[in-house]
Structures are given as C-alpha cells and as structure tokens.
Amino acid sequence: MDRTYRLRWGTLAVLCLSLLLIGLDNTVLNVALPTLQRDLDASASELQWIVDAYTLIFAGLLLTAGSWGDKYGRRRALALGLLVFSAAAAWGANCDSPRELIAARSVMGLGGALVMPSTLSILTNVFTDPAERKRAIGVWAGVSGIGIAIGPALGGWLLEHYAWSSVFWINVPVAGLALLLTPLLVRESRDPRAPRLDLGGATLSTAGLSLLVWAIIEAPDRGWGDRWVVGGFVVAAAVLALFALWERRVREPMLDVSFFRNPRFSVPAISVTLLFFALFGSVFFLSIHIQSVMGYSPLEAGLRILPIAASLAPSAPLAMLFAQRIGEKIPVVVGMTVIAGAFGLLSRTTVDSGYGHVLVFLLLLGFGIGFAMSPATEAVMGALPRAKAGVGSAVNDTTRQVGGALGVAVLGSILNSVYTGRMEEKVAGLPPAAAEAARDNLQAAVAVAGELPVPSVAQRLVTDAQEAFVHAMDVTVLIGAAVALLGAAVTLVWLPHHGEPGDDVPDEPVANGGRAEPDERLMGSRM
Structure with missing residues (x-):
C-alpha cells in the first residue's frame, strides 16, 4: 500500500498518457479522411465505416472490458489494451484497401475498450483519499478533453509533412511508452470478491x-x-x-443494476450523456464552418480550435476544488449552463463573423466542459464501491460514447434538413445532378460552383450555400444549448450535493500480479 501511495502521481501520469492516446485517435483521423478517400479510393460509405467501426466495437465492449478488468486485473487490462491498440494502429498504417483499414480500426476499438475504463478504475483505487481523488479526476478529465482538442491540429500538421499513414504511426510510440511505464508505475488491483465472468x-x-x-x-x-x-x-x-x-x-x-437507483450514480450519468450529445453534435459542424465558410486549411482550422484546451485544462481541476467544498451538484450545473451560453453565442454566427467570435465561443465551451465533466465523473465513481470501479468507469465511458454518437446523428440530421430546405430554391436553375449535389451539403456545393462556367453564378452559389449552412448551424447549436440546459436542470433537481461518507472502500492492491485477498472492510460496506 505504501508503494502504491508513493507512486500515485506517477501512476496518474501513465493513465493520462494512455487516455491522451484514446482521445487523440479519432480527432486526428477525421482530418485525414479526405486524403484517405483519395489515396485508398474509398467510397463515402467505406469512409464512414473507417471512423464508425472503431466507435461500434469500442462502445459495444466497454461494459464487458470494464468487468473483465475488475475480475482479472485492471493493470493487466490496461497493458493488454495498449498492446492491442498499438499493434492494430501499426496494421492500419500499412493497409492498402478501405476494407482492411476498417478491420484494423475495429481491432483498435477493442484495444480502446480495454484501456479507457482501466484508466479511471485504477485512478479511483490508487487515490484513496477523497480530496486527492477529486484533484486526480480533475486532471484526468482535463486530459481527456485536451486529447480531443489538439487532435485536429496534430492531424493537420502530420498530413502537411507526411503521408496519411502517419496518423496511425503516431499512436505506436505513445502506446509503447505507456506500455513500458505501466509495470514500473502502476500496481495491479482487482475486485477481491470478483464473481465468475x-x-x-x-x-x-x-x-x-x-x-x-x-x-x-x-x-x-x-x-x-x-x-x-x-x-x-x-x-x-x-x-x-x-x-x-x-x-x-x-x-x-456483471453490473448490479440497483446502482442506478442511487441518484449520485444515475443523475450524473444522464448529465454526461446530454453533455456529450450537445458537445459532439455541435462542435462537429464548427470544424466545417472554419474550413468551408471561413476559408482555413485543415491545419489552420485545427490550430484555431486549440484554445478550447487552454480553458478546459485549468477548469477541470478548478471545478474539483469547488466540489471539495460544496459538492458536485453546483459545479456540474454551472458548467452545463456555461456550455449552453456558449452555444447561444455561437447561434448568432453569420457568414461575415470573424475568428474572434469563434474564439470566445471556444474559450467558454472549454471552461464549461471541464467544469461540468470532472465533478460529474467524480459523482459516478464516488457512488460505487471501489471494487466495482472497472464496470463503473465503463458505464461513465459508455454514456459519453452513446451521447456523442446520438448528438452527431440527431443534430446532423437536423442541420442537413435545414440546409436542404434553404437550398431548395437556390439551385432551381442548375442541371439536375449539380442541383442535387449542391443541395446535399456545403462542400459539394463549393465543388459544383468550381465547375460552373459563369463566375458570377458560381460565386452566388457559394454565397447561398455558405449562408444556408450557417443558418442551419445556428439552428442546430440552439438545440444543443437546450439539451445542455436540460442536463443542468436534471442535475439541479435530482443530484445530491454530497455522497454519504464511507460508501466506498478500496480493494487491496495486488503485488507482483498475485491474487488479492478479500478486504474485510468491504464485507461491511454499504452498497
């Protein structure tokens, strides 16, 4: 136990490095999609599944992977996940067909499903002091957001200097370093009363x-x-x-569903779902706006999204300082209200809005995310016995994945519907095939305009498409703001300020990979 305590901040560094790897992956890849489409001759459907195969396997296996780590060892799950993830990334870098790359991304999803819940479950078992655990979760939440924020800039830089395979190769040394440090700085732990699988x-x-x-x-x-x-x-x-x-x-x-009767577990899980619904659904369209309306390259767009990390990184630990004094409820409510306000500001965007408008939005959004996500995560994990940290972390991660996927799908459908409606009259004079393409999405409209013989007509089409897209984005982010406010209201009404002390007791760490003995204190803990 003494060695675990001495190494706890080194352990957190390894966990954050592993978490950064997962956060970077998808956002780095998104920047490379146009290049993949050209170099691998991928269809639109294949391109979509290069991204979605990972999400599908990752989200589907989270609960199982978290439960497996609780039973067989969380360090073991982390190390195995890093090994699988890095091997699959190396495979992806060498793929020469879309279908092979989809398969590699599926295996990466398996690795990610083992890594993600392991990071949070190990953290809650290493940081046994509630005050220190809150600070550690604040750092964990900040890093998880930073990985997502810096991905577009890193992806843009890699593509300007190297081939598309670099967005996969970059994962290998990061995973290798984390894998090397894991046995040195992370001690094994598992549920001492783990049931059969x-x-x-x-x-x-x-x-x-x-x-x-x-x-x-x-x-x-x-x-x-x-x-x-x-x-x-x-x-x-x-x-x-x-x-x-x-x-x-x-x-x-595998998962005691009676946990959901505890509002400190279920309410923040709902709040995180709504937060990621609003976040993924709205920010996804911002990158399109920065590139296709404001005219920046992928690297320039990525660099201009980076300020979200500048406000997110300090706000997550700051929220946990407040949570130590006043509980998790108020910081979550404040964070989600700030997110709603940021979306409200973005809804006033016009075609002529400059980067300053976007910058204020990003700074507010980053602050709100960090301020809401870290105390919500602490509420979820603090509601469970630490012996069940793996499956509890998996529930937290699953809500993020499902909320984010649902946000992109629902808000994306709304944006496309509004855009199509606004473009209906604008494309009336174009040939049928060109009109259908321009009506479908902004990028296609710009491509159609580039093939029109009359410059004035081409410029008019680009302007109309940009105005239609910005209007659709404004409507979409207002819905995102409403969803964030709903999350704030749910939290305000149903989340208790504090949990009952003594509800969770750590399981004994396992030295040298040996089997943990049952902790007698767990026998008397209240679940």
Whole structure:
C-alpha cells in the first residue's frame, strides 16, 4: 500500500498518457479522411465505416472490458489494451484497401475498450483519499478533453509533412511508452470478491450496445424511418431490457443494476450523456464552418480550435476544488449552463463573423466542459464501491460514447434538413445532378460552383450555400444549448450535493500480479 501511495502521481501520469492516446485517435483521423478517400479510393460509405467501426466495437465492449478488468486485473487490462491498440494502429498504417483499414480500426476499438475504463478504475483505487481523488479526476478529465482538442491540429500538421499513414504511426510510440511505464508505475488491483465472468450479461450488453450505436450511426444516411434503423432501435431496446432483467436475476451480475437507483450514480450519468450529445453534435459542424465558410486549411482550422484546451485544462481541476467544498451538484450545473451560453453565442454566427467570435465561443465551451465533466465523473465513481470501479468507469465511458454518437446523428440530421430546405430554391436553375449535389451539403456545393462556367453564378452559389449552412448551424447549436440546459436542470433537481461518507472502500492492491485477498472492510460496506 505504501508503494502504491508513493507512486500515485506517477501512476496518474501513465493513465493520462494512455487516455491522451484514446482521445487523440479519432480527432486526428477525421482530418485525414479526405486524403484517405483519395489515396485508398474509398467510397463515402467505406469512409464512414473507417471512423464508425472503431466507435461500434469500442462502445459495444466497454461494459464487458470494464468487468473483465475488475475480475482479472485492471493493470493487466490496461497493458493488454495498449498492446492491442498499438499493434492494430501499426496494421492500419500499412493497409492498402478501405476494407482492411476498417478491420484494423475495429481491432483498435477493442484495444480502446480495454484501456479507457482501466484508466479511471485504477485512478479511483490508487487515490484513496477523497480530496486527492477529486484533484486526480480533475486532471484526468482535463486530459481527456485536451486529447480531443489538439487532435485536429496534430492531424493537420502530420498530413502537411507526411503521408496519411502517419496518423496511425503516431499512436505506436505513445502506446509503447505507456506500455513500458505501466509495470514500473502502476500496481495491479482487482475486485477481491470478483464473481465468475457473467457471459450472459457480457453477450447481451455487447449485442445491445452495438445494435444501438449501429442504428444511431446509420439513421442519418438511411433515414430515421428506415425499417432497418427502426428495427435496430427496437431490437437494441429489447436486448438491453433483457440485459437489465438478466442482471437482476443472475446470482453474480456483471453490473448490479440497483446502482442506478442511487441518484449520485444515475443523475450524473444522464448529465454526461446530454453533455456529450450537445458537445459532439455541435462542435462537429464548427470544424466545417472554419474550413468551408471561413476559408482555413485543415491545419489552420485545427490550430484555431486549440484554445478550447487552454480553458478546459485549468477548469477541470478548478471545478474539483469547488466540489471539495460544496459538492458536485453546483459545479456540474454551472458548467452545463456555461456550455449552453456558449452555444447561444455561437447561434448568432453569420457568414461575415470573424475568428474572434469563434474564439470566445471556444474559450467558454472549454471552461464549461471541464467544469461540468470532472465533478460529474467524480459523482459516478464516488457512488460505487471501489471494487466495482472497472464496470463503473465503463458505464461513465459508455454514456459519453452513446451521447456523442446520438448528438452527431440527431443534430446532423437536423442541420442537413435545414440546409436542404434553404437550398431548395437556390439551385432551381442548375442541371439536375449539380442541383442535387449542391443541395446535399456545403462542400459539394463549393465543388459544383468550381465547375460552373459563369463566375458570377458560381460565386452566388457559394454565397447561398455558405449562408444556408450557417443558418442551419445556428439552428442546430440552439438545440444543443437546450439539451445542455436540460442536463443542468436534471442535475439541479435530482443530484445530491454530497455522497454519504464511507460508501466506498478500496480493494487491496495486488503485488507482483498475485491474487488479492478479500478486504474485510468491504464485507461491511454499504452498497
């Protein structure tokens, strides 16, 4: 225990490095998609699944991976995840076809599912003092946001200097360093009373979450009323309901669903879902605005998104200082209200708005994210016995993934619908094929304009498309603001200010990979 205490800040550094790897991956890749489409001759559908294959496997396996780490060792899960992730990234860098790259991204999702819940579950078992744990979670939350924020700039820089494979190769040395430091700075821990692996629960949770994420991903393209999409949602709901029923009846459940009766667990999980719904759904369109309306290159756009990290990094630990004094409720409410205000500001964007307008939005948004996310995470993890930290962390991560995917799908559909409606009359005089393309999205409209023979008509089409997109973005982010306010209201009404002291007791760390003995204090802890 003494060695664990002495190494705790080094352990946090390894966990943050691993977390940074996961946060960077998708945002770095997004910048490379146009290059991948050209070099691999990928179709639009293949391009989408290069991104979504990772999300589908990652979200579907989170609960199972978190439970596996609780039973067999969280350090072991972290190390295995880093190894799988780096090997799959090296495979992805050497792919020469879209289908092979989709397969590599799927394996990366498996590695990510092992890494992500391990970072938070190890943290909560290393930092046993509640005050220190709050500060550590503040750092953890800040790093998770920074990885997402710096990804576009790093991806843009890599593509300006190297081939697209560099966005995969960059993962290998980072994962290798984290893998090298893990046995030196991270001690093993596991649930000392771990039940048998719940294969029924694992199968049902993986199938239900995978179906849910698949339906969310496919809905914008197929249509929300498409029979496959509707069927996907219905089957996912049925499977997840069966999962909950199974967990209530099985003797040794993977996830004790009675945890959701505790508002300190369920309310912040809902708040995080709504936060990431608003965040991913709205910020996704901001990068398009900066490039296609403001005229910046991918690298320039990435650099101009970086200020979000400047406000997010200090706000997450700052929120935890307030949470130590007044509880998690008020910081979460304040953070989500600031996010709503930032979206309200962005909704006043026009085609002529300069970068200063975007900069203020990014600074407010970063502050709000950090101020809301870190205390919400602490509330979720503090509500559970530390022996269940792996599955608790997985629930926290799953809410982020589902909320983010749903935000991109729902708000993306709304944006496309508003854009298409505004462009209907503007493309009336164009040839049918050109009109259909210009009506579909802003980038296609700009491409169509580049092929028109009359410069004035081409410029008019670009202006109309930019105005239609900005109007659609303004409507979309207002909905994002409403969702963030809903999250603030849910938190204000139902989240208690403080948890009951003594609710969670750490499980014993495992030295040299050995088996932990049951902690007698856990036998008497209240669950």
